[in-house]
Amino acid sequence: MHHYHYMQFLSQLKAGQRAIISAIEADESLFHRLSALGFRVGKPLSIMRRASFNGPLHVRLGTTDVILRVKEADRIQINAI
Amino acid sequence: MKRIALLGMPNTGKSTLFNRISGASARVGNWPGITVDLMSAKILLGGNIVELIDLPGIYDLHGFSEDEQVVRHFITNNPVNLLVVLLNSTQIDRQLSLLLQIKKLGFPIVLALNMADEAKRAGITIDTESLSQTLGLPVIQISAKYGDGLPKALEAATSIINQQSTTTNPQSISLLLQEDHDIEHEMHELIQQHVQIPATLTDDTTDKIDKVLLHKWFGLPLFFVAMFLLFQFIFTVGAPIQDGLAWLLDLIRADLLDPLFANSPKWLSGLMLDGVYNGVATVAAFVPIIILFFLVMSMVEDSGYLSRAAFLMDAIMAKMGLDGRGFVMMLMGFGCNVPAIMGTRIMRSRSMRLLTMLVIPLSLCSARMQVFIFMIAALFSPSYAPLVLFSLYVMSFFTMFLTAVLFQNQYKNTEPFILELPPYRFPTPRQIVLRGWHEVKHFLNRASKFIVFGVVLVWLLTNFPSNVAPASVETYAGQIGVFFAPILDPIGINHELAIALIFGFVAKEIVVGALAVIYGLQGDALMAQMATQIDWVQAMSFMLFTLIYTPCLSTIATIKNESKSAAFMWLSIVWSLGLAWIISFAFYQSARLLGF
Numbered sequence: 001m002h003h004y005h006y007m008q009f010l011s012q013l014k015a016g017q018r019a020i021i022s023a024i025e026a027d028e029s030l031f032h033r034l035s036a037l038g039f040r041v042g043k044p045l046s047i048m049r050r051a052s053f054n055g056p057l058h059v060r061l062g063t064t065d066v067i068l069r070v071k072e073a074d075r076i077q078i079n080a081i
Numbered sequence: 082m083k084r085i086a087l088l089g090m091p092n093t094g095k096s097t098l099f100n101r102i103s104g105a106s107a108r109v110g111n112w113p114g115i116t117v118d119l120m121s122a123k124i125l126l127g128g129n130i131v132e133l134i135d136l137p138g139i140y141d142l143h144g145f146s147e148d149e150q151v152v153r154h155f156i157t158n159n160p161v162n163l164l165v166v167l168l169n170s171t172q173i174d175r176q177l178s179l180l181l182q183i184k185k186l187g188f189p190i191v192l193a194l195n196m197a198d199e200a201k202r203a204g205i206t207i208d209t210e211s212l213s214q215t216l217g218l219p220v221i222q223i224s225a226k227y228g229d230g231l232p233k234a235l236e237a238a239t240s241i242i243n244q245q246s247t248t249t250n251p252q253s254i255s256l257l258l259q260e261d262h263d264i265e266h267e268m269h270e271l272i273q274q275h276v277q278i279p280a281t282l283t284d285d286t287t288d289k290i291d292k293v294l295l296h297k298w299f300g301l302p303l304f305f306v307a308m309f310l311l312f313q314f315i316f317t318v319g320a321p322i323q324d325g326l327a328w329l330l331d332l333i334r335a336d337l338l339d340p341l342f343a344n345s346p347k348w349l350s351g352l353m354l355d356g357v358y359n360g361v362a363t364v365a366a367f368v369p370i371i372i373l374f375f376l377v378m379s380m381v382e383d384s385g386y387l388s389r390a391a392f393l394m395d396a397i398m399a400k401m402g403l404d405g406r407g408f409v410m411m412l413m414g415f416g417c418n419v420p421a422i423m424g425t426r427i428m429r430s431r432s433m434r435l436l437t438m439l440v441i442p443l444s445l446c447s448a449r450m451q452v453f454i455f456m457i458a459a460l461f462s463p464s465y466a467p468l469v470l471f472s473l474y475v476m477s478f479f480t481m482f483l484t485a486v487l488f489q490n491q492y493k494n495t496e497p498f499i500l501e502l503p504p505y506r507f508p509t510p511r512q513i514v515l516r517g518w519h520e521v522k523h524f525l526n527r528a529s530k531f532i533v534f535g536v537v538l539v540w541l542l543t544n545f546p547s548n549v550a551p552a553s554v555e556t557y558a559g560q561i562g563v564f565f566a567p568i569l570d571p572i573g574i575n576h577e578l579a580i581a582l583i584f585g586f587v588a589k590e591i592v593v594g595a596l597a598v599i600y601g602l603q604g605d606a607l608m609a610q611m612a613t614q615i616d617w618v619q620a621m622s623f624m625l626f627t628l629i630y631t632p633c634l635s636t637i638a639t640i641k642n643e644s645k646s647a648a649f650m651w652l653s654i655v656w657s658l659g660l661a662w663i664i665s666f667a668f669y670q671s672a673r674l675l676g677f
Contacts, residue, residue: 072499
């Protein structure tokens with residue numbers, strides 16, 4: 001039997017969607033910054049909005065609102081809920 | 082003297098707290114081991130003078146951003162007696178990690194939990210007493226903005242400072258910093274035991290405002306309207322103040338200084354009045370604009386809107402190697418380059434800051450506008466005037482874009498673009514006024530000598546040798562014009578205009594006045610004379626050159642002290658001169674080729 005595993009990234013989510021972080025693949029400096037802002041494996045987040053012209057994403061994690069570019073959001077794997 | 086450092090994450094109100102404690106006594110200073118300036122102030126604490134240092138806001142002691150390195154270098158090079166760690170109460174679940182990292186290093190600490198009022202509104206309750214017992218250090222809830230809890234926090238700081246006489250040992254901290262500990266687990270335990278956070282925040286005012294201001298379609302237009310209004314505010318309020326100041330300075334000169342130097346030798350009165358005093362007047366002219374600019378900027382910044390502007394503009398700016406905050410500064414540059422360059426300090430990545438500083442001097446500021454209005458009136462018919470002015474604005478945007486694109490690999494930004502979006506807040510008048518005051522002090526301290534020196538130098542060049550007419554072709558300035566004729570002729574700039582360009586290094590405001598001295602004529606007579614000497618192609622070439630080359634001495638001085646690099650200052654001068662020449666050359670030669 002085949003088990004299909006879809007890799008999904010934060011950058012693919014639409015405004016209003018919620019997800020749980022499943023992995024962060026970033027170099028040390030980006031990893032540090034992300035984790036200091038609350039991006040940790042297992043943490044839920046929601047996409048508040050996305051800027052026009054493929055601009056940054058506005059993400060809410062717990063009590064913190066963060067904006068990040070698609071390039072950085074590409075480093076964060078999630079499971080949509 | 083004992084030393085206290087203030088540490089916290091960005092957007093926790095650290096600078097507000099620092100300003101509240103230090104009042105207007107703060108100064109900017111250099112510290113061993115680090116290259117950026119830090120604000121510090123001497124304050125009275127329990128009968129002793131103590132030095133308070135405001136460290137940059139950081140997320141993580143072990144991070145790799147420039148600010149994080151600055152803090153690490155500071156604490157491993159400078160002994161301190163106490164660290165006041167400031168955290169945002171509403172985000173304590175996340176921010177406690179920073180405190181625990183610092184605690185591991187063995188610093189004496191007072192923990193101040195800021196924004197107690199916001200936490201209360203959000204339904205977050207923190208049991209400071211039990212948290213204090215578990216952590217083994219004083220924990221005090223404060224509001225830096227309104228001053229609540231501050232006396233209690235200072236009291237705790239005083240008692241720690243008075244108890245111990247030894248400072249921390251930077252070397253042992255340096256060793257400890259190399260070990261990384263399992264902080265996450267400890268943080269989780271502490272939050273579970275001592276803090277209750279509701280699942281969703283009860284205060285949704287910020288969400289409601291964001292729905293409008295960050296709207297998919299209305300967000301950008303609203304941003305431009307807001308920028309336009311702020312811009313109008315700064316320059317409609319600033320212009321009369323600048324005029325009043327100029328009037329006052331003229332009055333002082335006419336009624337006080339002119340009679341005083343009436344009997345001095347001509348060279349001395351010239352040096353003192355046209356050199357030194359004019360230099361002082363040049364510096365003074367910037368003061369109202371800088372104050373107003375930072376009044377507005379601190380409102381935009383402290384309200385939380387600047388991060389929103391970054392969100393809205395980032396898609397476009399990222400392509401130029403810049404970010405959305407840089408765009409706000411570029412727009413402000415169209416009013417005056419000097420405060421716009423000072424404002425780039427909000428960007429924490431040095432390379433992106435330098436790139437923005439290279440771009441801003443190309444924006445068509447209000448001083449250059451005066452030159453253009455004069456030249457257009459003298460050489461163009463009224464029906465062409467709007468078109469000429471519009472083409473200069475287009476050229477300004479074009480050169481900015483070109484510069485950013487060409488240099489973006491040179492100043493490659495390596496820091497990730499991840500910004501926290503703080504809730505909207507009302508800044509207090511005190512915060513706003515203090516900011517304006519600090520920035521003016523900074524400008525006066527750092528730039529005034531440089532500017533006065535430059536003005537004196539140009540005065541010397543345009544008034545010596547002493548046996549020839551001032552600003553004539555026989556002066557040193559004129560001789561420089563003649564010397565550079567081989568490169569100025571191909572762009573249609575004659576000796577007289579070359580002298581005006583040398584004056585233009587000081588400030589564009591004096592270019593028209595300089596032309597009056599050079600031609601020995603005023604107003605309509607000057608315009609008529611210029612119309613007989615040069616044609617519109619030369620005038621356009623002169624305007625293009627004026628638009629692109631170094632805006633003024635004050636901008637150069639500001640670039641030098643904001644970048645802390647003479648080499649970067651020279652790059653900015655040489656690049657703008659080179660680009661000015663190339664564009665004027667391309668325009669002048671093709672216009673001539675087309676038979677104009």
